[in-house]
Amino acid sequence: MSALADLGIVFGRVAFAMLFVVNTAALLGWVERKQSAIMQDRIGANRASILGFRVLGLFHPIADAIKMLTKEDFRPARADRVLFALAPFVSVFFGLVAFASIPFGDTLRVAGREVPLQAVTLNVGVLYVFAMLSLGVYGVMMAGWSSANNYALLGGQRAAALMISAEIAIGASIMGVVMVYGSLDLMDIVRGQGALLFGWIPAWGIVTQPLAFVLFVTAGIAATKRIPFDTPEGESEIIGYFVEYSGMKFGMFLMADLVETTVIAGLTTSLFLGGWQVPYLVAEGFRFPWGAALALPHLLVVLLQVGAFVTKVSAMIFFMMLVRWTLPRFRYDQAMRLGWLGLFPLSILNIVLTGLLLLLWGARA
Amino acid sequence: MSTWVAFFVLAALAVGSALGLVLRRNPIHGALFLVVNLGSVAGLYLMLGAEFLAAAQVIVYAGAIMVLFVFAIMVLIPGKEETGPDPRRAVRLLAPPLGALLCLLLAFVVARGTGAPAGAAPPAPATLGALGRLLFTRYLFPFELTSVLLLAAMVGVLLLARKRGS
Numbered sequence: 001m002s003a004l005a006d007l008g009i010v011f012g013r014v015a016f017a018m019l020f021v022v023n024t025a026a027l028l029g030w031v032e033r034k035q036s037a038i039m040q041d042r043i044g045a046n047r048a049s050i051l052g053f054r055v056l057g058l059f060h061p062i063a064d065a066i067k068m069l070t071k072e073d074f075r076p077a078r079a080d081r082v083l084f085a086l087a088p089f090v091s092v093f094f095g096l097v098a099f100a101s102i103p104f105g106d107t108l109r110v111a112g113r114e115v116p117l118q119a120v121t122l123n124v125g126v127l128y129v130f131a132m133l134s135l136g137v138y139g140v141m142m143a144g145w146s147s148a149n150n151y152a153l154l155g156g157q158r159a160a161a162l163m164i165s166a167e168i169a170i171g172a173s174i175m176g177v178v179m180v181y182g183s184l185d186l187m188d189i190v191r192g193q194g195a196l197l198f199g200w201i202p203a204w205g206i207v208t209q210p211l212a213f214v215l216f217v218t219a220g221i222a223a224t225k226r227i228p229f230d231t232p233e234g235e236s237e238i239i240g241y242f243v244e245y246s247g248m249k250f251g252m253f254l255m256a257d258l259v260e261t262t263v264i265a266g267l268t269t270s271l272f273l274g275g276w277q278v279p280y281l282v283a284e285g286f287r288f289p290w291g292a293a294l295a296l297p298h299l300l301v302v303l304l305q306v307g308a309f310v311t312k313v314s315a316m317i318f319f320m321m322l323v324r325w326t327l328p329r330f331r332y333d334q335a336m337r338l339g340w341l342g343l344f345p346l347s348i349l350n351i352v353l354t355g356l357l358l359l360l361w362g363a364r365a
Numbered sequence: 366m367s368t369w370v371a372f373f374v375l376a377a378l379a380v381g382s383a384l385g386l387v388l389r390r391n392p393i394h395g396a397l398f399l400v401v402n403l404g405s406v407a408g409l410y411l412m413l414g415a416e417f418l419a420a421a422q423v424i425v426y427a428g429a430i431m432v433l434f435v436f437a438i439m440v441l442i443p444g445k446e447e448t449g450p451d452p453r454r455a456v457r458l459l460a461p462p463l464g465a466l467l468c469l470l471l472a473f474v475v476a477r478g479t480g481a482p483a484g485a486a487p488p489a490p491a492t493l494g495a496l497g498r499l500l501f502t503r504y505l506f507p508f509e510l511t512s513v514l515l516l517a518a519m520v521g522v523l524l525l526a527r528k529r530g531s
Contacts, residue, residue: 083393083394083397122416123416123417123492123493124416124417124420124493127417127420127421127424128420130420130424131420131423131424131427131428134423134424134427134428134429134432135404135423135427135428137432138397138400138432138435141432141435141436141439142397144439145393145435145439153439156439157436157439157440160432160433160435160436160439161436163432164429164432164433167428167429171424184417184493
């Protein structure tokens with residue numbers, strides 16, 4: 001019986017992370033259209049209706065999925081069969097598994113068990129997410145190469161170059177955070193952000209590592225290959241790596257981008273925005289810096305924490321979409337220059353500065 | 366039991382992808398097989414409890430170096446298949462006996478002792494902190510030598526790229 005319960009708990013942890021990413025990604029297709037419509041003073045997607053109900057166009061993701069599933073699945077005659085079919089799956093797969101070590105809550109105590117609210121507990125969680133994100137580019141490169149289309153190949157090459165330049169900056173800017181909180185485990189990093197600076201400022205990553213935050217978010221948006229870093233796609237010039245794809249395979253590339261957006265938002269939340277931390281909320285309830293305290297039951301605390309995580313991820317995604325509909329596309333060479341001559345040296349500077357400050361801080365304390 | 370299943374799946378993947386790398390004539394397929402191979406070996410590292418090594422293997426080799434390889438192959442080889450006579454026939458003929466020799470050596474080592482080799486290094490450090498401390502104290506010299514080697518390679522690349530440009 002207890003073995004069965006353990007299995008159920010593991011299943012639940014994985015299912016929550018998985019369903020969270022998949023459903024967020026599906027919703028994002030709608031959010032993206034609606035947000036751009038509001039920003040551009042249009043009405044936006046509102047036509048899909050079920051029995052006359054439109055609900056702000058919320059049925060559009062379902063309509064899109066049905067449309068894509070029923071379209072012709074076309075493959076160019078000279079395409080590489082296996083790689084052409086494999087590419088969209090590789091893209092989505094690495095985006096989905098990347099979310100596994102991002103914690104969405106503190107330890108939950110149920111029936112004498114301690115359940116860490118995280119699909120997989122890993123010592124090297126940060127590196128794991130980073131590794132999975134860096135593998136995602138293979139899907140795009142395989143698509144570009146196997147399509148036997150020069151525009152697709154160009155898109156695949158651009159994606160590879162962009163990913164490498166963005167990922168170096170991501171890796172280097174994470175290092176500052178790792179140095180401050182002294183762990184590669186995302187759960188430990190989030191716990192570390194629960195401390196208070198000067199007794200009242202939550203020690204979130206954005207406070208302790210402001211430069212790294214800016215660099216990470218910039219490089220993160222580049223890694224999702226979205227505007228203003230959508231040179232691999234560039235729908236007004238080369239159309240991009242998925243030019244030969246149709247139906248649901250095309251839809252999977254679209255979904256992979258949205259999944260990656262969710263993962264980057266989740267990682268930003270965990271590293272810089274305190275993850276599931278609610279300011280002044282500790283395991284027993286609220287404890288305010290002015291001395292007041294409010295005891296809360298364990299379940300409510302956990303619910304608040306999961307809610308805080310979801311809210312922060314949503315806010316981060318909202319911000320990334322705001323950027324998407326605000327800035328024009330960088331030219332390919334501009335994106336490269338920003339990555340290699342802007343983000344990368346600055347993130348190295350951030351590591352040096354963080355090391356210096358940590359040394360001085362340690363010497364004083 | 367489940368450990369054995371996982372081991373055999375990973376081992377089969379590693380051997381199969383290595384064979385694919387050698388046997389496929391298409392360079393892109395070969396490179397992608399190598400990525401699968403690196404990934405499955407990383408899985409084996411993970412099973413041995415070397416989480417950091419596994420992550421580093423995936424990030425550095427599969428995620429960075431191989432991406433550059435595939436990128437270079439895409440740029441340099443426009444056709445789908447390498448055709449024409451093999452320019453390095455002699456090397457190809459030398460490969461089987463050398464490979465057989467390596468297999469023999471490995472079989473010899475495995476047959477001699479099943480455990481760790483005599484005079485082996487202390488068991489792998491369990492935590493990342495211990496690993497870092499070892500790297501910066503006991504193994505500082507080889508560590509710094511490696512960084513000099515990487516620096517030399519970087520300077521060399523810059524020199525080569527500049528010559529072609531001007």
